[in-house]
Amino acid sequence: MSAAHTDREASADASGNLADRIRSGDRAAEAEFVRQYERGVRALVRRHTRPREPMVDDFVQDVLYQVLQKLRAGDLHDAAALPAYLRATIVYTTTAEYRKRASHGEPVATELLDGIASAADPAEQLRSEQLASQVRTLLGELPVARDRALLIGFYIEERSKDEVCAELGIEPDHFRRVVFRARERLRDLLERAGSGAGA
């Protein structure tokens, strides 16, 4: 029996066991479910929402609650499908909210989210300002303006890697180097400043 096969069986057993325990009303299993998946749900919610989205915490709670309800009701028969179900719930929840905002003509522009974010959570606001401060330092350290344009083009304007490379006349390897170093440097700066990444 291969190691991968053993891992798979162990993982499936753990998921199945957790699902069974939650269905049978085990509160400790529910806490375990939240501990096991909260970080991943948060990370994916952030990927599916806009920068500085003030409702990230709400989305995370909403997704975990919806899936927990399914587990309690025993509606999720295939425990191995739990990660895919979580991911689908994240996409549905975030997309539905944005569709709703758009259809109501509600503001979703970053400028308007700024006010909401400022008023929402002082801790989150502080973290956001720290993050911005470290990124400014990071940008200030980049000696070539083209590399700054690369980051802005890819992350803020959401252009594809190929587009950015073609526009700036750079090779894909250079693109990867700049982005990799930027991520590493930002992590370093955040650790020095004492603010955890991905919080």
Place this chain on the structure above:
Amino acid sequence: MARLITQSPLDTRLASWLETAWLQRYLERRLDAEETAWFEAYVVDKPALLERLERDTDLRDGLAEATRDKRVAAASQPTDSEPDVQPLRGARRRRPYGPGLALAASLLAGIGVGWISARQATPADTAALIANPMRIVFDTERGAATGPRIEHAGSASPYTLVEIAVPPGAGSVTVQMENGGRLDLVPSAEGFVYFLARKDARTAGRVMTLAYVLDGSGQTRSFTLDDAKGEAKQ
């Protein structure tokens, strides 16, 4: 190989080098929709991969915040002769973080070019089964209308399957073609309505109107099937 992996169980752990390769492609936004769905489900309970993903999201969020009030200009004075950070030359903002994020935009953005043309009936017109019909999907992502996703653009099928996202709670959804009949559409559980359009002169250049009721208020969106652009994907 990607297809084989995305069909494999999520509880099978990939080799480390393969995880890294997938993550790299994910972060560079080079995975298609199916691969993205598989990979996001795969990483959801893997802290080491999540840490690297969070680092990338931090960079995105930090850049958004840092460039928001243009303070970046002071923090990043150019040290060479190149211009400072600016929108790329001839920038075509794909999904700018600004207004204009409504579903209407995605509809008015239109659908693929060149597929509407007067066509003679083909054997496919009478076929009982039609493989790989052209498919156009309009969706909304992160509040921004994404470009229509077009699949099988070169299909010989005489029909195109059109899928349009509608807001949660939308009811009485209809689509009506100019000088044509009106069809009632029922949103799916995923929040999409679907209809088939013939790829011939009957739909070419015709204005179509999607209408629905949301919170007691009627909404309409108009679009044509032949004046838009999209990235074709076979």
